[in-house]
Amino acid sequence: MNKNIQDERFLVAEEAICQAFYEIAQKKTLERITVSDVIKKAGIVRSTFYNHYEGIPDLLDAVEDQTIHHLFTMMDQFHVKKSTPQDNSVIILRFYQNLCSYIRENPFLAQLLGSPRGDAFFEKTLTMFHRYVRDAANLTGSTAHSRQEVSFAIAYSIGGALGILHKWTKEDFAVPTDTVAKLLADSFSKSTLPYLD
Template structure:
């Protein structure tokens, strides 16, 4: 068997196991899952499972790390000028479109992991990525003495607000497209709540 075929088979097997984890977490929560549950749901034997993971905790950790690594890669492609030149009539930030498209592609896992039966530590890690991204691409352009609020509160507000919007979208069936969600989040972030509610007119 060729190396590519082997790699594809490994990717497929890991995806089956992650899908099994997702379904079982939605049914009974992570703590209620056993390796036997996972192998039965994924239709694999225990040997195959242990070929890739030490236990269910390692599976969860690797699954979350894969998601976070992909998001980190996307943040490296951000153009800081997108934030500075944003206009509500323009297209949304490319990064946010990519982010929502990625969440859409991985919606089953994201909905569970960010939901009430998910992993609170993952939510914290995702929030930290948002904070770091905002810091790297916004703070270099801002004069500290001109800020109206302490920077740490601004970052906490932005990261929690972004995460809340993502969770609401996932929980409510992703009725709006990734592009529509990116436009919504771009407007709220750069124009502010009072502006987007119409309380402040152009």
């Protein structure tokens, strides 16, 4: 029972630290966030913070990983299937609408994409996407295209999508969410979807 209480306390503190970081990131640039800021906002003592993280860079890595996990969880909820093109168009558009809304509503992610750390985040994200692409290519039942062709088509689509999203965040979401989502969905449908047949 005591171990369960300790585990629960650890998780509660972890959540408080991450939530505090997200809230601070809405008001301060990532480079200016300090451990003192986080512990004050989270309502914890310094030793509790250091039981979880070595410092702000370690916390930032963890929050980036959590963000990537959320993105992949979102991706896993949408699967293009062998059905009518209209059905797939709706699924694809919905996915990109959710993705764009997530990015727009996540000030940390938007700030991260526009910060000097954005390149490192993109590299980490692309590495994860590469694994996702590899797994998706292995799962596809495509007979018209090789696994390698499918893998390249998906990688092309992901790289293009990341570029568009990066530009969109850097321009402070000047283009409406639905417009960006439709652009992404149309691009995916025309360039990648044919390889998934």
